[in-house]
Amino acid sequence: MNERDSEAVAAQLVAKGYTLAASEAVADVVLLNTCSVRDGAEQKALAKMQNLAAEVRRNRPNVVLGFMGCMAQSRGQELIDKLPDVDLVIGTQKFHRTADYLDEILAGRRDKVCDVEAESGSEAAIKEHLLYGNPPANDAPRQVTAFVSIMQGCNQYCTFCIVPYTRGPERSRAIPDIVAECQELVARGVKEITLLGQIVTSYGRREIGAKDGESAFVQLIEAVHAIGGLERIRFTSPHPKGYGDDLVEAYGRLPKLCESAHLPVQSGSDRVLKLMHRGYTRPRYLSIIEKLRRVQPDIGIGTDIIVGFPGETEEDFEQTLSLVREAQFDQAFVFKYSQRRDTPAASMPDQIPQSLIEERHAELLKTVNEIVARKLQRFVGQTVQILVEGPSRKNPARLEGRTRCNRIVVFEGSERHRGELMDLRICRASAHTLYGDPAIVGLEAEDRE
Numbered sequence: 001m002n003e004r005d006s007e008a009v010a011a012q013l014v015a016k017g018y019t020l021a022a023s024e025a026v027a028d029v030v031l032l033n034t035c036s037v038r039d040g041a042e043q044k045a046l047a048k049m050q051n052l053a054a055e056v057r058r059n060r061p062n063v064v065l066g067f068m069g070c071m072a073q074s075r076g077q078e079l080i081d082k083l084p085d086v087d088l089v090i091g092t093q094k095f096h097r098t099a100d101y102l103d104e105i106l107a108g109r110r111d112k113v114c115d116v117e118a119e120s121g122s123e124a125a126i127k128e129h130l131l132y133g134n135p136p137a138n139d140a141p142r143q144v145t146a147f148v149s150i151m152q153g154c155n156q157y158c159t160f161c162i163v164p165y166t167r168g169p170e171r172s173r174a175i176p177d178i179v180a181e182c183q184e185l186v187a188r189g190v191k192e193i194t195l196l197g198q199i200v201t202s203y204g205r206r207e208i209g210a211k212d213g214e215s216a217f218v219q220l221i222e223a224v225h226a227i228g229g230l231e232r233i234r235f236t237s238p239h240p241k242g243y244g245d246d247l248v249e250a251y252g253r254l255p256k257l258c259e260s261a262h263l264p265v266q267s268g269s270d271r272v273l274k275l276m277h278r279g280y281t282r283p284r285y286l287s288i289i290e291k292l293r294r295v296q297p298d299i300g301i302g303t304d305i306i307v308g309f310p311g312e313t314e315e316d317f318e319q320t321l322s323l324v325r326e327a328q329f330d331q332a333f334v335f336k337y338s339q340r341r342d343t344p345a346a347s348m349p350d351q352i353p354q355s356l357i358e359e360r361h362a363e364l365l366k367t368v369n370e371i372v373a374r375k376l377q378r379f380v381g382q383t384v385q386i387l388v389e390g391p392s393r394k395n396p397a398r399l400e401g402r403t404r405c406n407r408i409v410v411f412e413g414s415e416r417h418r419g420e421l422m423d424l425r426i427c428r429a430s431a432h433t434l435y436g437d438p439a440i441v442g443l444e445a446e447d448r449e
């Protein structure tokens with residue numbers, strides 16, 4: 001989501017006549033988009049800003065430095081008070097004002113600006129929607145996959161989570177606007193679209209509502225599915241409680257909807273799930289996975305888990321370990337609980353000591369990694385379809401793409417494969433990555449001839 005927001009602000013600046021700088025060393029303006037979900041992310045952004053102040057500002061005193069995003073929203077003026085090199089702090093509901101504020105600072109009309117006011121009502125929603133739209137065209141190679149924001153904010157109020165305070169209440173875009181943005185992306189060569197929101201399954205609940213037993217979210221998927229030339233649809237993040245039968249059934253019915261679901265479970269203990277205010281139980285969660293696998297047996301299921309939530313006992317943690325074994329996730333992100341300001345969990349009794357959080361984190365990660373690696377090994381010898389996204393992030397001499405169930409496959413290929421749907425034979429698997437061999441598929445094709 002932050003990547004998408006950064007693109008949108010860059011697009012806004014380009015529309016106002018700014019150009020994208022090749023690096024922060026030559027930029028006149030450097031804005032850091034920030035995340036507040038865990039303390040580690042905030043510390044990283046603060047350290048980065050101190051580094052920019054020391055390195056970039058020293059050589060070029062007129063450079064404008066700013067924070068945007070969730071940490072800007074939650075810390076506000078405090079950032080300018082603590083880091084005097086910061087000129088601009090812009091909250092999550094004020095992205096549309098970024099260019100105006102920069103113009104004022106660069107023209108010398110204002111010294112520093114901090115704007116983290118929440119906007120309200122339909123006018124604010126319209127302003128925000130001006131922000132959507134495509135990233136600026138530059139010399140970058142053709143984009144194959146794209147994120148499309150379908151909503152902002154969150155109403156769930158999980159007790160550990162800062163997002164409802166930094167992103168505000170849920171507000172959804174209209175289906176025709178989203179479809180128009182997707183059509184434009186497809187016309188530029190995009191083949192796969194990921195619909196984005198904090199809790200996408202809540203999309204349009206108030207604004208659009210259900211029709212003929214179909215949630216607004218499923219109506220949206222159907223509308224995007226109808227776009228010619230689009231090959232694949234994904235979405236993130238859904239909430240387990242939003243997985244109604246209409247959505248489960250959509251996986252069996254809509255061929256462009258990839259067999260992949262990221263279902264954040266957070267804990268395997270009903271007691272902890274209740275304290276977290278998650279709104280589902282362990283049996284209900286497992287029943288959703290079962291239903292999805294009934295409709296699409298090879299669906300890739302990912303999750304997020306938090307260890308060390310306040311009051312988590314050894315027994316609760318055992319429940320999480322057993323859920324992980326039972327669910328057999330294809331991918332899992334394991335997070336150490338991080339106390340966030342103003343969240344109910346931050347003041348709950350029985351905060352878990354950091355050493356125990358580390359211990360549980362290591363144990364759960366080991367269990368998860370063993371399962372994920374074992375499941376990946378099963379792909380060796382199989383032929384899978386991938387969408388080629390571009391050079392591999394780890395080794396740019398190779399190419400990479402994703403399977404429909406969201407696994408990364410690396411292979412020897414050339415730039416001309418970018419954007420192609422290719423069948424690859426998997427020849428090897430490491431802990432998180434599959435390696436494919438198009439040559440073998442080529443040989444088979446010759447054999448067939």
Ligand code: SAM
Nearest residue numbers: 037160161198237239264304305335336337338
């Ligand atoms: N909206 C999604 C949901 O809750 O279903 C997840 C979005 S959140 C940005 C990504 C993940 O960060 C969460 O699923 C959770 O596992 C983790 N997270 C959120 N708050 C956290 C905290 N205070 N400490 C550790 N992890 C946290």
